[in-house]
Amino acid sequence: MKAFLVTSVATGTVQDVAAPEPGRGEVEVAVSHVGICGTDVSLFNGDEARLAHARSSYPLRLGHEWDGTVVDVGEGVDRSWIGKRVTGDTMLGCGHCERCLDGRHYLCADRYEIGVRRDRPGALAERLLVPVTALFELPDAITDRMGAMIEPGANAWRSVQAASVREGSRVLVLGTGAIGLLCALFARADGAEVHVLGRDHDALELARSFGLAGAWTQEALPALVWDAVIDATNAPSMPQFAVDVVEPGRRVVLVGISDDPSLIDSRVVARKDVTVVGILGGSLGIQATIDAYASGAVDPLPLVSQVIGLDELSDVLTGARPMKAAGAPKVLVDLAR
16 A cells, blocks of 8 residues: 655655554544644654653654545454545543543553554554544535534534633634634534634734634733633744733633743732643544534634645655744645545
8 A cells, every 4th residue: 555654854755555454343444534733844844852851753654634445454343344435533541541441542551542652553544453443434414524624623622622611702713723723613603702813914814804802913912801821832932822811800712832931920820810721632532523524513623724646745844835824834645646
């Protein structure tokens, strides 16, 4: 089968590799579409801290935002899965530790992450092996392109839930990348007054086209009461900014991860009685995201900048080909191209 392999820092090629065979409890998926995100770019470019945290090494096969169709199953798996369109949880816990047993498998110390952690092969290939326990069936209302955006959507859904957003809340989302804009769309779907803050003019225009209450640069941000602030940036200064501007007694959610350490003044957190919540992974939000996309409550497709073939991916990852177009942040790889 064809697969995109990162063989060394900033070097990736499409190669012919052996097709996988599903083992016990696994299914084989014919991959349809794969989303590319900042984590993929970071690993491709050899971010040493992220590689060390992920316990991964070259060669890498990236791709953790995906959908496809089950074409084969291993021992112990119901054959009725064959032919079903699916996506899956990226986080694969050991299944027997305390965290896994109480529903925190995405925080398992020995977890694998598809396309990210402990060299678990990702979806940038024609075929992908996935434990059946990680599968989610896709309804007909979810297109193939939408299916590849469920993983970032699930991160956004969890972020909005952690922010305790409700009807009439005023929410500020920091960042106009895919997760930031998806946070804005999920918060709006929950009835909030949503504003976004960013630096990219085109991305701010895209946010305004969604009918959000406001899209601002930091210099122009009005002094409003923010019931929740969600930081979806990779800027080390933004967590403190979020704590500074949020209404006392309210919530700050951190879903973005910066390359450098972020410092938060705990005195401000305590004196404002602010709750600060971190979000890692979308595991607990996958079904809710599928439901929101299928119902039309949230439409992720305006965030897609381009759909490319596997042989075009290297140019995107190296930056030779821009990821964004007209403010839209998400590149999808179509494995059929």
